[in-house]
Amino acid sequence: IFPSVCNDFEADLVEFDGKKYHVHLLITYPPKVSISRLVNSLKGVLSRLIRKKKYRSIRSQLWAAALWAPSYFATSCGGAPISIIKQYIEQQNTPD
Numbered sequence: 001i002f003p004s005v006c007n008d009f010e011a012d013l014v015e016f017d018g019k020k021y022h023v024h025l026l027i028t029y030p031p032k033v034s035i036s037r038l039v040n041s042l043k044g045v046l047s048r049l050i051r052k053k054k055y056r057s058i059r060s061q062l063w064a065a066a067l068w069a070p071s072y073f074a075t076s077c078g079g080a081p082i083s084i085i086k087q088y089i090e091q092q093n094t095p096d
Contacts, residue, residue: 017092024089
């Protein structure tokens with residue numbers, strides 16, 4: 001799902017992993033893309049698709065009836081080598 005949404009924004013999902021309560025995404029995207037629109041689309045599309053499947057195990061994990069918390073954290077790499085950032089994300093635990 002995430003690669004498809006990124007493609008719609010002419011962005012590339014380089015790496016994805018996370019922990020039980022959050023995910024880490026390494027995305028390259030063009031300067032014309034608003035990071036807030038990209039993140040909101042990623043969260044919204046995934047939420048709609050998961051809700052459509054009606055997974056019972058997820059219902060108990062919702063944030064007051066929402067799949068995602070309303071916030072997110074985004075930062076630029078600022079010249080750090082992509083390989084180091086990718087390695088950090090790979091070392092996270094993949095969410096179930």
